[in-house]
Amino acid sequence: MITFPKSLLEGYRSFRTQRLPVEQSRYRELSVHGQSPETMVIGCCDSRVSPEVIFDARPGELFVVRNVANIVPPYQPDGNAHGVSAALEFGVGALKVQHIVVLGHAQCGGVKAYATDAEPLSPGDFIGKWMQLMAPAADKIGPRGAMPGADYLRQLEQANIVNSLDNLKTFPRLRKLIEREQVSVHGAYFGVATGKLWVFDRERAEFSPVAADEHARMFAQPRF
Numbered sequence: 001m002i003t004f005p006k007s008l009l010e011g012y013r014s015f016r017t018q019r020l021p022v023e024q025s026r027y028r029e030l031s032v033h034g035q036s037p038e039t040m041v042i043g044c045c046d047s048r049v050s051p052e053v054i055f056d057a058r059p060g061e062l063f064v065v066r067n068v069a070n071i072v073p074p075y076q077p078d079g080n081a082h083g084v085s086a087a088l089e090f091g092v093g094a095l096k097v098q099h100i101v102v103l104g105h106a107q108c109g110g111v112k113a114y115a116t117d118a119e120p121l122s123p124g125d126f127i128g129k130w131m132q133l134m135a136p137a138a139d140k141i142g143p144r145g146a147m148p149g150a151d152y153l154r155q156l157e158q159a160n161i162v163n164s165l166d167n168l169k170t171f172p173r174l175r176k177l178i179e180r181e182q183v184s185v186h187g188a189y190f191g192v193a194t195g196k197l198w199v200f201d202r203e204r205a206e207f208s209p210v211a212a213d214e215h216a217r218m219f220a221q222p223r224f
């Protein structure tokens, strides 16, 4: 008896009857010629923040690695297994992506766990240590009590994205490609409740909204 989740089987049925016919030739082409995505996304595991959904991406367009709180650990060639570093090595070295986007988001459980010193998201051996990679971001925004809790969380979520961007430059080969402008790195922040997207403006050192006018119009009018 198959115990595979029913919702996934139904989802697959829907994919096969609706999306696959539209994408079939694309899948065939990708299977013959291989993938050549221009963009790599480093996102959070959070089920509400799927890069393919947010960027309306087709098969073969995004090379995605997701982990708790969209963290890029610094370059550390110590012989241990490093998942994000391996994905970066493949994305940059083999696929030759031109853009790397670190996608963070509002209401990030990982960031909140770090900020509130709450119990780790799940009891175990890994989350606490992983979250410590966020410490440099927390150091930059100062003490937690200096601002309202919601503001602090948003600032830490965004500082964590910038910290990941900084860590990308600790990879020697990638740093060279960034300096030669062969690869560009970007930060983005997704507002789960509103669907708004902000991108990091390095010159102004802040996140700016994308399509803010369109968004305001959309929410100004009743949609039904």
Ligand SMILES: [Zn+2]
Binding pocket: 044, 045, 046, 068, 069, 070, 105, 107, 108, 109, 110, 111
């Ligand atoms: Zn998250």
